[in-house]
Amino acid sequence: MPEALPKYIEISGELVDYLKYRNKLDDFSFHKYIREIEKLNDPLSEDYLKALACAANGRQEDAILFFEEALRLGIDTYALNYATYLSDYGTHKQLSALTKRLIGTYGCKTMLTFAWETNLFSGNIDQALIYAERFIDAADKKDAEKMKEDSVDIVIDTARFKESSSLTHEQYMFVAQSMLDIADNYNVRPASIAFVFVPEEKTASYIMTLKTNDVDVISDMNLDIAFSLAENDSLLGKNFSVWYQGLEEVDSHACN
Incomplete structure (x- = not known):
């Protein structure tokens, strides 16, 4: 018989699903989750789980505060899900600022994609290409080829547009x-x-x-x-x- 998942992983998975499928967590369930999180008495997961709960309940300011506290632990998943949350629910300005702060420490493909896109959308093509190269180095063959095509196309198209x-x-x-x-x-x-x-x-x-x-x-x-x-x-x-x-x-x- 498979072992039960640790409670913090179970809570995290449930809250991430709310965000993924854009189902807002109602206030009653939000407070229930907060009580369960505090009952865990786990300093390694508390701020992160509270960030997810606030995010799922539409409390963006509180979610950001808890995500910022969770970043202090240096856990990749916390940083990546913070950026993913801003990508889906925040503004471009928020995501761009966060990505600039985190990209030096967390260089996974998803974070590099955020860095590529935020610079691309801002018109900062040279900086976007730097992150495209880093993505190509980190990605598998299929994803690397796609990024190569995108980066070549954007150089050609932006130059043609400006001309x-x-x-x-x-x-x-x-x-x-x-x-x-x-x-x-x-x-x-x-x-x-x-x-x-x-x-x-x-x-x-x-x-x-x-x-x-x-x-x-x-x-x-x-x-x-x-x-x-x-x-x-x-x-x-x-x-x-x-x-x-x-x-x-x-x-x-x-x-x-």
């Missing part, structure tokens, strides 16, 4: 960051970016796919980015367009 639209690198980064700022304002996370070129019309488009399919939110975001970029006089006369689209409109990851 087609007559954008400087600084202007490109401004456009990319503006897209992220509006996404953060709506608490919507980016899933990927893509470029569309119409040579006969000499136009180029920058498209950000979002982790949402709420058409009203996406519509409002597209209005906001249009007004935001229109306020930058240095972009006047530049022949490009940008827009957001929902996740179901394209099957992609990080870049196309």
